[in-house]
Amino acid sequence: MKPDHLHFFIDPSRCIGCQACVQACSECxxxxxxxxxxxxxxxxxxxxxTVPVVCMHCEQPTCAEVCPADAIKRTADGVVQSARRPxxxxxxxxxxxxxxGVPEVYEDRHIMMKCDMCYDxxxxxxxxxxxxxxxxxxxxxxxxxxxxxxxxxxxxxxRFQFGDQTITTRVFxxxxxxxxxxxxxxxxxxxxxEQPTNRAITVRVxxxxxxxDDNGLSGDPFADINx
Amino acid sequence: VATIPVDDLRITRRFGPHLxxxxxxxxxxxxxxxxxxxxHCCFCGQQCGIQLKVLDNEVIxxxxxxxxxxxxxxLCPKGVKRYLQGSHPDRLMxxxxxxxxxxxxxxxxxxxxxxxxxxxxxxRLQGEHGHASIAVLGGASLTTEKTYLLGKFARVCLKTPFxxxxxxxxxxxxxxxxxxxxxxxxxxxxxxxxxxTEVIWVAGSNVAECSPITTNYIWQARELGARVIxxxxxxxPLARTCDLYLPVKPGRDAALFAGVLQIMIERGWIDRxxxxxxxxGFDQVEAYCxxxxxxxxxxxxxxxxxxxxxxxxxxxxxxxxxxxxxxxIEHHSNGVQNALGTINLVLASGRIGxxxxxxxxxxxxxxxxxxxxxxxxxxxxPGWRDISNPEHRQYISSVWGINEADLPGPGxxxxxxxxxxxAGEIKGLISICFNPLVSLPDSNFVRRALEKLEFYVxxxxxxxxxxxxADIVLxxxxxxxxxxxxxxxxxxxxxxxKAVECPGEARQDWRIIQDLAAALxxxxxxxxxEPREIFEELRIASRGGVAxxxxxxxxxxxxxxxVFWPCYSHDPQTGAPxxxxxxxxxxxxxxxxxxxxxxxxxFYFPDGRARFNVADYRDPVDDASDEYPIYxxxxxxxxxxxxxxxxxRIGPLVKQYPEPLMEMHPKLAARLGINNGDWATxxxxxxxxxxxxxxxxxxxxxxxxxxxxxxxxxxVNRLTVAAQDPISRIPQYKVCGxxxxxxxxxxxxxxxxxxxx
Numbered sequence: 001m002k003p004d005h006l007h008f009f010i011d012p013s014r015c016i017g018c019q020a021c022v023q024a025c026s027e028c029x030x031x032x033x034x035x036x037x038x039x040x041x042x043x044x045x046x047x048x049x050t051v052p053v054v055c056m057h058c059e060q061p062t063c064a065e066v067c068p069a070d071a072i073k074r075t076a077d078g079v080v081q082s083a084r085r086p087x088x089x090x091x092x093x094x095x096x097x098x099x100x101g102v103p104e105v106y107e108d109r110h111i112m113m114k115c116d117m118c119y120d121x122x123x124x125x126x127x128x129x130x131x132x133x134x135x136x137x138x139x140x141x142x143x144x145x146x147x148x149x150x151x152x153x154x155x156x157x158x159r160f161q162f163g164d165q166t167i168t169t170r171v172f173x174x175x176x177x178x179x180x181x182x183x184x185x186x187x188x189x190x191x192x193x194e195q196p197t198n199r200a201i202t203v204r205v206x207x208x209x210x211x212x213d214d215n216g217l218s219g220d221p222f223a224d225i226n227x
Numbered sequence: 228v229a230t231i232p233v234d235d236l237r238i239t240r241r242f243g244p245h246l247x248x249x250x251x252x253x254x255x256x257x258x259x260x261x262x263x264x265x266x267h268c269c270f271c272g273q274q275c276g277i278q279l280k281v282l283d284n285e286v287i288x289x290x291x292x293x294x295x296x297x298x299x300x301x302l303c304p305k306g307v308k309r310y311l312q313g314s315h316p317d318r319l320m321x322x323x324x325x326x327x328x329x330x331x332x333x334x335x336x337x338x339x340x341x342x343x344x345x346x347x348x349x350x351r352l353q354g355e356h357g358h359a360s361i362a363v364l365g366g367a368s369l370t371t372e373k374t375y376l377l378g379k380f381a382r383v384c385l386k387t388p389f390x391x392x393x394x395x396x397x398x399x400x401x402x403x404x405x406x407x408x409x410x411x412x413x414x415x416x417x418x419x420x421x422x423x424t425e426v427i428w429v430a431g432s433n434v435a436e437c438s439p440i441t442t443n444y445i446w447q448a449r450e451l452g453a454r455v456i457x458x459x460x461x462x463x464p465l466a467r468t469c470d471l472y473l474p475v476k477p478g479r480d481a482a483l484f485a486g487v488l489q490i491m492i493e494r495g496w497i498d499r500x501x502x503x504x505x506x507x508g509f510d511q512v513e514a515y516c517x518x519x520x521x522x523x524x525x526x527x528x529x530x531x532x533x534x535x536x537x538x539x540x541x542x543x544x545x546x547x548x549x550x551x552x553x554x555x556i557e558h559h560s561n562g563v564q565n566a567l568g569t570i571n572l573v574l575a576s577g578r579i580g581x582x583x584x585x586x587x588x589x590x591x592x593x594x595x596x597x598x599x600x601x602x603x604x605x606x607x608x609p610g611w612r613d614i615s616n617p618e619h620r621q622y623i624s625s626v627w628g629i630n631e632a633d634l635p636g637p638g639x640x641x642x643x644x645x646x647x648x649x650a651g652e653i654k655g656l657i658s659i660c661f662n663p664l665v666s667l668p669d670s671n672f673v674r675r676a677l678e679k680l681e682f683y684v685x686x687x688x689x690x691x692x693x694x695x696x697a698d699i700v701l702x703x704x705x706x707x708x709x710x711x712x713x714x715x716x717x718x719x720x721x722x723x724x725k726a727v728e729c730p731g732e733a734r735q736d737w738r739i740i741q742d743l744a745a746a747l748x749x750x751x752x753x754x755x756x757e758p759r760e761i762f763e764e765l766r767i768a769s770r771g772g773v774a775x776x777x778x779x780x781x782x783x784x785x786x787x788x789x790v791f792w793p794c795y796s797h798d799p800q801t802g803a804p805x806x807x808x809x810x811x812x813x814x815x816x817x818x819x820x821x822x823x824x825x826x827x828x829x830f831y832f833p834d835g836r837a838r839f840n841v842a843d844y845r846d847p848v849d850d851a852s853d854e855y856p857i858y859x860x861x862x863x864x865x866x867x868x869x870x871x872x873x874x875x876r877i878g879p880l881v882k883q884y885p886e887p888l889m890e891m892h893p894k895l896a897a898r899l900g901i902n903n904g905d906w907a908t909x910x911x912x913x914x915x916x917x918x919x920x921x922x923x924x925x926x927x928x929x930x931x932x933x934x935x936x937x938x939x940x941x942x943v944n945r946l947t948v949a950a951q952d953p954i955s956r957i958p959q960y961k962v963c964g965x966x967x968x969x970x971x972x973x974x975x976x977x978x979x980x981x982x983x984x
Binding site: 013014016017018019020022023024026027029030031032033044045046047048049050127129132133134135136137150151152153220221222224225226227 | 249253254255256288289291293300301302303304306307308435436439440442443446447450451462463464465467468472474529531856857865866879880883892893894895898903921922923924925926927928929
């Protein structure tokens with residue numbers, strides 16, 4: 001059983017894209033050689049911002065709901081596990097249904113595998129491998145009190161809006177505190193539009209040109225360098 | 228003759244780099260290790276604590292070491308996969324000799340025979356051309372015990388002045404500046420001190436990729452209110468969310484520091500009380516800075532006036548602060564001046580020697596700190612002593628049991644050493660932990676010099692790129708096959724513990740050095756039975772020096788999870804023996820005593836005062852010009868390390884970033900007709916290389932960046948310039964003029980070599 005007071009927090013603003021989590025995940029004693037973490041650049045051409053994706057461990061897991069073989073189980077302490085043998089028929093329904101894009105079907109083994117929050121470790125009160133090694137602590141595992149003390153400008157959120165579907169998860173995402181008062185959830189589909197309304201992270205740069213916003217900040221520090 | 232024996236490709240086929248992967252016990256989910264060995268990562272200067280899983284004399288994985296205070300279990304991808312360097316198909320299990328008749332260019336020979344042949348070659352050359360015809364190159368990834376022994380071996384056994392090390396490419400600008408300003412060369416505070424500070428200025432350090440764990444400290448400080456200023460030509464992951472980004476033009480750092488100090492002086496944002504009481508030389512610096520008006524500084528550095536003003540205000544008016552720099556400002560023909568420029572900002576602020584205020588250089592290599600302190604540097608003796616100082620010479624000669632007159636004087640820096648090889652003065656070379664063909668600038672010159680050697684012996688665990696030129700290769704040890712100490716980025720001495728035995732005929736490096744000394748019939752002083760005995764002699768040798776380790780023991784290091792030097796066996800004030808000196812986590816605290824100032828003040832000069840030094844700006848050598856209009860700068864990526872001898876052999880790390888990319892801004896790419904992923908050729912006065920372009924907006928449009936971990940046709944050091952700082956002799960890797968064009972076709976290597984080769 002994972003102790004109730006310990007939670008998983010993701011803080012994408014801290015991710016440095018180093019892939020320590022990905023490399024450490026593949027050292028796990030239940031799926032050695034395979035990483036269950038996805039880590040991607042958002043748009044490398046314009047930013048070094050990367051985002052790590054682990055299983056969010058939904059309270060009502062869509063993957064489990066769409067599974068025709070009832071192969072995906074959620075433990076009493078809220079951890080959604082990899083598909084069970086021999087039930088899994090590797091149909092890939094879960095892969096298509098998961099709003100976070102987490103599960104993967106391993107064709108060679110004919111099974112779906114995904115992050116199970118290092119259940120072998122967390123159920124024994126230890127931290128998951130990825131959150132233990134993460135050098136910038138973009139992945140953090142600990143208590144609510146610890147995260148509040150360590151990240152006073154951010155607030156944990158675990159509600160995500162996908163169109164009409166609201167999803168509540170066991171894993172928290174850290175968002176700027178001032179945004180929590182505006183929206184009690186992260187609007188994922190909203191953020192996929194061309195001009196997201198409440199983008200909160202900007203590079204704080206000053207350029208010699210006219211400032212592009214009220215704080216005198218602009219998005220391009222190299223705007224005036226010609227070649 | 229040290230030309231390579233056969234075609235490069237044939238050597239590569241046999242000796243790699245090939246990739247290791249997780250197989251056997253390393254892939255099994257049901258195998259338990261016999262033991263977990265608490266030790267440290269073998270790569271960068273952070274020296275994260277890690278536990279290695281060992282089974283049947285093989286490291287089969289890792290477990291985080293969450294109790295070690297510096298990293299608390301955190302690791303970067305290199306640390307996670309470091310264990311895959313062991314049991315590697317490329318591992319040298321026997322000695323090799325150059326053999327052009329062999330398919331791979333080398334044949335095995337018995338270890339004893341290799342030692343005997345090496346000794347006889349050295350004796351022949353020294354007999355014909357004198358002791359100084361042999362040179363030694365060491366490295367800062369070695370334990371401090373090995374670096375100490377190597378310095379002693381060169382001077383006492385070989386009797387040559389010519390020893391230097393790869394720290395010449397790494398920490399010497401910072402070291403020289405620290406000595407000039409503070410009289411001692413070490414980061415001032417433990418990293419935990421920075422949490423709670425008001426401002427952190429990071430100058431020329433891609434912290435997130437080169438020292439990843441430091442990111443968490445800096446960002447934790449920011450969470451608690453610190454403003455972060457990042458000075459870099461690229462928007463690195465740390466710069467992405469910083470409070471103020473200074474997009475400095477490559478090679479203009481000293482101008483930036485002078486300009487910011489000028490603003491601080493004009494606005495009164497300096498601590499006159501501290502300057503008067505604890506420093507000398509401010510008047511000259513003040514006079515020098517006058518010429519650095521805001522307008523001129525902005526013109527020269529490429530940093531907007533408002534940004535310079537903002538930096539000066541935040542830095543000048545803060546109550547607590549840290550300033551860190553790394554190779555970005557140090558790898559310059561003006562590297563010492565750049566580092567002194569940062570120190571001037573720190574001293575003018577008066578914020579040093581306090582719990583939340585300090586200064587430091589972020590070292591690059593595992594033993595970047597310890598490896599520069601105990602005598603493998605050409606002008607240095609153990610304890611950061613000076614080889615030209617008669618008292619220092621006398622003391623070390625007495626420890627080593629030799630006549631002071633027999634101790635050679637100063638040698639030359641590693642690059643000058645190659646010039647001496649080229650000139651025919653140095654005929655023979657012994658190298659360990661150094662891959663100069665990849666890591667030195669203008670590598671076409673380095674190759675020509677290597678080919679002139681009459682005898683070259685390399686000690687390594689893999690056949691590194693330079694060792695392909697060797698007559699004899701002696702199979703050395705991996706970090707996990709030996710024990711010893713290193714001193715990490717904070718000045719904390721830590722203990723490396725042995726996890727496995729050397730395989731085959733491979734030997735621990737210190738044994739190889741001692742075997743050579745014995746074969747040369749000069750075994751006196753090289754008969755240690757274990758690293759601990761070397762460390763015990765090093766303690767005595769360092770006693771009374773600036774880097775005093777005399778109060779450190781292996782037991783104390785393990786008990787306290789590291790000891791900060793200086794740590795005394797005898798009270799420096801009274802000379803009375805001390806049972807258990809606590810070490811010195813923080814330097815320069817008010818009222819602190821050091822053996823140089825003798826109570827006169829906190830800094831390591833006879834008057835106890837720190838030195839301001841005029842940090843003069845000079846244009847870079849081979850600067851961008853009409854003919855070569857683009858700035859070329861170089862650096863690291865997170866999944867590779869130095870010349871890649873180890874990391875280009877670790878499968879998962881190669882997969883993460885397989886080959887060097889040429890990073891350029893879309894404005895530049897558009898002008899040249901280059902798209903992301905196209906082959907592009909960069910050319911300087913020294914050579915050209917063709918790589919795939921990575922078109923990104925996170926770099927200055929007038930600059931391209933190429934990481935330096937690859938060899939041969941992929942080595943950016945074919946392009947870099949061998950201009951060196953006149954004081955530190957560090958090469959100017961971080962800027963030179965180049966031109967870029969779209970390549971007509973893929974380079975030949977693309978069809979022949981694997982990505983890591």
